[in-house]
Amino acid sequence: MISNLSSILWILCLFLVAGCFIAAFWLNYYFRNYASEYRNINRVSIEIPERLSLRRLSELLAEKKIINDAQTFYWYMRLDKKTRNVHAGTYIFDGKTSNEEVAERLQAGLLIK
Numbered sequence: 001m002i003s004n005l006s007s008i009l010w011i012l013c014l015f016l017v018a019g020c021f022i023a024a025f026w027l028n029y030y031f032r033n034y035a036s037e038y039r040n041i042n043r044v045s046i047e048i049p050e051r052l053s054l055r056r057l058s059e060l061l062a063e064k065k066i067i068n069d070a071q072t073f074y075w076y077m078r079l080d081k082k083t084r085n086v087h088a089g090t091y092i093f094d095g096k097t098s099n100e101e102v103a104e105r106l107q108a109g110l111l112i113k
Helices: 002-033 054-063 070-079 099-108
Strands: 041-047 090-094
Touching: 041 054, 054 070, 070 099, 090 099
Parallel strands: none
Antiparallel strands: 041 090
């Protein structure tokens, strides 16, 4: 009786492990192929013209909902002396982004091609 019970438990464990592997493979397949369509929902494209003032840049980023507050971003850039080397061009951001990350991307010139 005990050997039958242990055999049944081993078989149940094997089915459980096999089910976990199948679920993991299915989730991996799903997220690689189908869920990628939903990743671009919050993406925002923004064109930064040359010689744009920092105040107008801050307002533009806030209008596009890339940053939370134009004044906060403006003073962040001014106080950290990050106003130089902001590259003009077209950028893509994934929705709300931190002031630090926006500043780094604008200074690095991470443009879309």
